[in-house]
Amino acid sequence: MSPILEIRDLKKSYDGGFEALKGVNLSIEEGEIIALLGPNGAGKTTLISAICGIIMPTSGSVTVGGHDIATDFRATRTMIGLVPQEVSLEPFERVISTVRFSRGLFGKRADDALIESILKRLSLWDKRNSQIKELSGGMKRRVLIAKALAHEPRVLFLDEPTAGVDVELRKDMWDIVADLKADGVTIILTTHYIEEAEAIADRIGVIAKGEILLVEDKNALMQRMGKKELEVQLSAPLDVLPDRLKSDAVRLGTDGSSLIYTYDTRAERTGITKLLSDVAAEGLVLRDVVTRQSSLEDIFVTLVKEDAA
Numbered sequence: 001m002s003p004i005l006e007i008r009d010l011k012k013s014y015d016g017g018f019e020a021l022k023g024v025n026l027s028i029e030e031g032e033i034i035a036l037l038g039p040n041g042a043g044k045t046t047l048i049s050a051i052c053g054i055i056m057p058t059s060g061s062v063t064v065g066g067h068d069i070a071t072d073f074r075a076t077r078t079m080i081g082l083v084p085q086e087v088s089l090e091p092f093e094r095v096i097s098t099v100r101f102s103r104g105l106f107g108k109r110a111d112d113a114l115i116e117s118i119l120k121r122l123s124l125w126d127k128r129n130s131q132i133k134e135l136s137g138g139m140k141r142r143v144l145i146a147k148a149l150a151h152e153p154r155v156l157f158l159d160e161p162t163a164g165v166d167v168e169l170r171k172d173m174w175d176i177v178a179d180l181k182a183d184g185v186t187i188i189l190t191t192h193y194i195e196e197a198e199a200i201a202d203r204i205g206v207i208a209k210g211e212i213l214l215v216e217d218k219n220a221l222m223q224r225m226g227k228k229e230l231e232v233q234l235s236a237p238l239d240v241l242p243d244r245l246k247s248d249a250v251r252l253g254t255d256g257s258s259l260i261y262t263y264d265t266r267a268e269r270t271g272i273t274k275l276l277s278d279v280a281a282e283g284l285v286l287r288d289v290v291t292r293q294s295s296l297e298d299i300f301v302t303l304v305k306e307d308a309a
């Protein structure tokens, strides 16, 4: 199956020469949710803006559903829905008319049944006749999503959908995203919240300084995250690992004065008891025991730091 979105060697230099995207490659399958994580200024909004035709890329190509955004812009833009970071709504407009209007912008026939189902799904039906200025911040964000969905896009971009919203609304947003996925909508979201990426994404991409540093299946990443290291510090260093202790999970620390054991915290048995009894049977004397856990956050911070070095 060909990907719904294919980004090849995409570059963007702003006026003045600043290179915000340095050759991004990314392939996204239909129906998946991908979260793009990255520090401020990484290029996330630039990437989304280039795909949605808000800014012109300097070079490279993007196809949506097999159509090129440069040569077939109308077709690709119709397949895309964009929920921007900033709330930009007309304060005196009524909810239902602003959502209807968004559909009309794409030249789609009026469809009141569809607009009703979108508003109901976003819990906005009761507010359909309210003016935007009467809505809470959370409701306004829902209106932005309703507007982005009004022309039935196949790909939805959410640029920091939950920045600055309370925990309850954040969870609501996650439910809405899960519902959309169930309908087959492909979702690309940017976020600063690692827990958000963990909660809803199928894949995670890390972007920093205009480059994609990693794109990986979330569960694979979580598995890495679930790994923990136990360091058994010894009172006398070893030259080699004793046979009794040899396994894929055990290695000798750099100067031989510790044993490092990697285990999975979620496994039924961690193997720590056996390790410690083997250490005792070998006659080794412990000085201390330390554990370390690598989290997705650690991986993210390390990657971004390495890139900055």
Ligand SMILES: Nc1ncnc2c1ncn2[C@@H]1O[C@H](COP(=O)(O)OP(=O)(O)OP(=O)(O)O)[C@@H](O)[C@H]1O
Residues within 6 Å of the ligand: 014, 015, 018, 020, 038, 039, 040, 041, 042, 043, 044, 045, 046, 047
């Ligand atoms: N119109 C512009 N002209 C010049 N530089 C720009 C312009 N827009 C963005 N930039 C620069 O490009 C870089 C990437 O910005 P971008 O908004 O894409 O980052 P981001 O990852 O979305 O950041 P944030 O998480 O803060 O929203 C930043 O250094 C920014 O200052």
